[in-house]
Amino acid sequence: MVQLESALYKGAEKGTGFSGGVRKEDLFLIVEFMEGVKTDEGKKIIEEIETDDNSSSIIDLKSFDQCISYYVTRYNFPSSFSLSAAFLKGNILYLKTVGKGKIYLKRGGDFAKLIEGDTSASGVIKGGDFFILLTEQFIEVLGSDMELRALFNHRNPQEIVDSLSALLKERTINSITAFFLRYTSNENSKEIVQNDVDLKTESPIQKLVLAFKKVSKHYNLDPQIIGRRRIITLAAVIIIFIIFLWSVVFGYQRRNESLIGKKINDTKEIVTKKLSEAEKTAFLDLPGSIDLLKETKQDLEKLKKEVGDERSEIGEIEKMIQVQENKIVKKEDKGYEEFFDLTIASKNVNGEKLYLDNDILSILDSKNKVTYLLSLAKKSLGKRSSQEMSGAKLVAVDKDSTFFLKAEGIFQISQDGKAKKIISKDPNWGSIIDFWIYNGNIYLLDKTTDDIYKYAVAENGYSNKLSYFTGDKSSITNPNSFAIDSSIYIGLDTAVLKFTGGILEDFTTSWPEQNMHIDKIFTSDALDKVYVWDKTDSSLYILNKNGTYERQIKSSILAKASDFVIFNNTAYLLIKDKIYRIGLN
Structure with a gap:
């Protein structure tokens, strides 16, 4: 049974405007x-909502939305208002925010903003869940959401x-209000148990043999009996045998069809229940929803083994699972288009690596000793070339200068095409696999030492090598790429790490795919998302900058590309001499 502790913070009425809270059962x-609303008018609205029984009609998220809309219309809310609401039905919590409303969740050691703006959501609550309903003004008065997190310190709502x-x-x-809700529950989660239907029965041949034996026993088919009686007897046997043949074969088929139909209907009902539960829990417990999706696929495979996979009902269940899976994990199939053909500059272009600086996409072609500079905004092409670029592995651009890394160190090419070595190879370098420039400083990712080297820009060049990390970096194993937006994000095989000021921060992601593999990550200070590329699965995962999974893009071009970047909500991909793009809206 779900138990609840709640407490309402209501600040003194100061300044203009009004805020208040309603608790009505759940x-x-x-x-x-x-x-637009005076204090007395606001209090009257609160009192009337508390006595209004419209909330008794809430049975799902849609009816919860309708109930909130009813309050807004019925009590004539002004055009500018903010709202945060929650409704508990069983162990499902429905949430809604409007305007500058915000809802936060503290679950165990994790604390995060669930929804804000004009958003609705629902999910299964867990024992110990702590929800906070408030508005942006409350956060502004308090200072930040981190100040909100610091309030808990093992305290109860009151x-x-x-x-x-x-x-x-x-x-x-001004007047501010917030609800603090803590739920506890002693209920165990219920599993959906699928009862097996036994389809085994006697075969038609077995029944035919049994029927024939019965007829033979009933009629004396003595070969010594001759004449008219024998002919009549044999004719009767044949007729009876045919009747039994028809009834046994077709009777078996009808009964078997009935059992198969029952099996399909039972499985469809179980799959439907699991998909419904997966949708309800997805917002607050995505891993649990994904487990339920896997169970539905296992149920379907079991059904296929028992009744075959050629029946139309099997395809319907399969499609139902696929549609719901795409909806729950927010998986989208996207097309792509060719954006730019580099062969207009040269017939033998061999693009290897990409780097993005503002809207300038640099494409390294070390084989031809050139880096192409493509303006994504203007769709115009320039280039920098140098004999020194032969053998280059990585490229970067900062304003008007092009940088490349090769075995001997880091080189810079100015606008006049002159190349000079600016940093010599360090004897302690291992395998440098990624290269960024941020605020004029050069950063290198070393896969061998699991370190990031920083070369700070100085008056006469660059400083000596420094490790970026100031805290523990033991969590870094087998990195493949990194990206900078003031914090540094590092891609590992199956996870992304975030460091700020050289110290590890919390960045936890619930991936929708169990066997995903990261090939590259990308973000920048111009983006508010982190993009994670899984080439093998033709997928691009989009994460919030706190690690929260948002959605997954699928496109066949993602399995063929050699590199990618993101600009203006569009993915740009390199395949040898062409740049392709995928719109991410």
């Missing part, structure tokens, strides 16, 4: 009116509210 609601009352008492602020 409904919790925070509303904030910045203008203790948090008491602490806030003391903390915010002296601050001159």
Whole structure:
């Protein structure tokens, strides 16, 4: 049984506007009116919602949305308002935010913002889940969401509210409100058990033999009996045998068809229940939803072994699973198009690596000793070439200068085409596999030492080699790429790590695919997402910058490309002498 502790923080009425909270059985609601509603009017709205029984009609997320819309219309909310709401039905929690509403969740040691803006969501709650309903103004007064996280410190909801009352008492602020909800549950999760239907029965041949034996026993087919009686007897036997043949064969088929139909219907019902449960839990427990999806596929495979896979009903169940899986893990199939053909510059282009600086995409072709500079915004092409570029492995661009790395060290090519070595190879370098320039500083990823080297820009060149890391870096194993946006993100085989100021930060992702493999990651300070490329699975995963999985893009071109970058919500991919693109909207 789900148990609940709740407490409402209600700041003093100061300044303009109004905010307040509603608790009505299992409904919790925070509303904030910045203008257009006086304090007395706001209090009246709160009181009327508390006595309105419309929430009793909530049975799912859709009806929850309709209930909130009803309140907004019925009580004439002004055009500018913010709202955060939650409704508990059984062990499913429905959530909704409007305007500047926000809802946070603390689960175990994890703390994250679940939804904000005009968003709805639902999921299965777990014992110990702590939800906070508030608005952006509350966060602004408090300072940051990290300040919100610091309030917990093993406190219950009422203790948090008491602490806030003391903390915010002296601050001159507009009215702010927040709900703190903590759920506990002793219920065990129920498994859906699939009952087997035994399709085994006697075969038609066995029944025919048995029927014939019965007829032979009933009629004396003595070969010594001759004449008319024998002819009549034999004719009767043949007729009876034919009747038995028809009834046994077709009767068996009808009964077998009935059993198969029951098996299909039972499996479809079980799969439907699991898919429904997976959809409900997806928002708060994506790994649990993915496990349920795997179970539905196992149920389908078992059914195929028992009844075959040629029946139309099997295809319908398979399609039902696929559609729901794509919806739950937000998997999208995308087409692609050719963006630029580099052979307009040379017939023998052999693009190897990409690097993006603002809208300038650099394409390294060390075989031909050239780096092409393609403006993605203007779709215009330039190039830098040098004999020194032969054997280069990596390229980077910073403003008007092109840099490349080769066995001897790092070289820079200026606009006039002159190349000079700016950093000599360090004897302690291992295998340098990635190369970034950020704020003029050069960063190198060494796969052998699991380290990132920083060369800070100086008055007469660059500083000596420094390790970027100031804390523990033991979690780095077999890196494949990195990206910088003030923090540094490092791609491993099956995970992404995030470091800020050289110290490891929390960056946990629940991947929708169990056997995914990372080939490269990409982000920048111009992007608000982290992009993760799995070439083998033809997939591009899109993550929030706190590690939260958002969606997955599938496209056949992703299995063929040798490198990729992201610009203006579009993926640009290199295949030898051509640049392709996938729109990510």
